[in-house]
Amino acid sequence: MAYMYNYFLSKRVYDKNKIDFGKLLFSDEAIRKLLIPLIIENLLTSLMGMADSMMVTRIGSAAISAVSLTDSINVLIIQMLSALATGGAIVCSQYIGAGDIKRANAAARQVLVVVLTISSALTFVCELLNRPLLRLIFGQVEPDVMHYAVIYFLFTGFSFPFMGLYQAGAAFFRSGGDSKFPMQISIISNILNIIGNYIFIFICGWGVAGAALSTLLSRIFCALVVLAALRRPVRPIVVKNYLSIRPDFNMIQKILTIGIPAGIENSMFQFGKLAIQSSVSTLGTTSIAAQAMTVIFENLNGIAGGAIGLGLMTITGQTIGAGRREEAKYYVLKLMDIGEASIIFSCALVFAVCKPVMLLAGMEPAAARECFMMMIWITIVKPLIWVPSFIPPYAFRSAGDVRYPMLVSTLSMWFMRVFLTTLLILHFGFGPIAVWIGMFSDWFIRGVCYLTHLLRGHWMKHQVI
Secondary structure, eight states: OOOHHHHHHHHHHOOGGGOOGGGOSSOHHHHHHHHHHHHHHHHHHHHHHHHHHHHHHTTOHHHHHHHHHHHHHHHHHHHHHHHHHHHHHHHHHHHHHTTOHHHHHHHHHHHHHHHHHHHHHHHHHHHHTHHHHHHHHHOSOOHHHHHHHHHHHHHHHTTHHHHHHHHHHHHHHHHTTOOHHHHHHHHHHHHHHHHHHIIIIIISOOHHHHHHHHHHHHHHHHHHHHHHHTTSTTSSOOOOOGGGOOOOHHHHHHHHHHHHHHHHHHHHHHHHHHHHHHHHGGGOHHHHHHHHHHHHHHHHHTHHHHHHHHHHHHHHHHHHHTTOHHHHHHHHHHHHHHHHHHHHHHHHHHHHHHHHHHHHHTOOHHHHHHHHHHHHHHHHHHHHHHHHHHSHHHHHHHTTOOHHHHHHHHHHIIIIIIHHHHHHHHTTOOOTHHHHHHHHHHHHHHHHHHHHHHHHTGGGGOOOO
């Protein structure tokens, strides 16, 4: 494979003379062992949502629209919790790189305290304000869509503490370089979710409620298994005696210093998506269903790239913790090359199967046509501009530089994606393709900003531990 980013950027990003390529902290084999399970896990996590959407499609467009709209809120909350877990994972990975396993374990215990406290509070608020919250965000959607959305949100809201604990536990395993175990949990969980969907939707006839219940049970399973596995002293991070954990506010502050900006970034990203959903919801059930399925496909063709970013965070975190800063810069470009190859392959593969999947899902013909036209543009544009806009910020965060990606992503999201999409839909009469015009503009601006930041090297001047 031609290493495009290394070829063009290596002389300005890192000094080859300061790297011992014969004694790299992560060999090619170690990188493969880290990335492949991450890709599979991300794929299976997306399939959980896709299984819900495809199975409820049989109920009708109102059901798939409700699941899509409600999942926008669910994803927002899950991303917030994931960002908090990420803050802890970065601290843990740097301690592991520095050889301080005791401090890594202490950080892990505090991450669990933070995630459980915040996720429980979010569950309480979402259950208490179920219908008003949906009305506030989505406005006056069709009555049957709102009916299904209320039911789906009622069940999935209870899953936030379990999903938060799983996210934290999985992040601890990845911090130690073990991405295989979280993948195994995802495989079992997704099998259980699909079986549950089939039983609850088609045999019991519970419809959207059945899909939501199956998702809730799957997330409970994930949390219980990962918490049990963390007690086994066979990995770098071990957490025992959960009931004896008490807050360590100094460690919590260190975790939140990274987790809060990352949480704000992820939250603003999802708030922007909710604002876009509000505009899309004015286009009618057919366009909502087309956009919902397009989002599923676009998520699928970005799964490998996102997993590579997560892997980069573990790699650069441990490398920086070990004091090998030039080597960390080398890994950024190396994984950008791997990410580019994965995006090209994923986009081509998803485009090839999107029509058969829509047919299998029983989409209405008008919605399927709209979806396919959007997929043409995504398949062309995404390989050109996606990698620089999403993979480098994982390295920035792992080095402790969380404010720059937060500012860039937030401003780009609101000024390019949200404003432009809303303008095109509400004032120029565009259909759901406006969402992707705004998204492509957002990706381009981010990519320019992140490549510039990578070249300047300021992201390496931060201190985490």
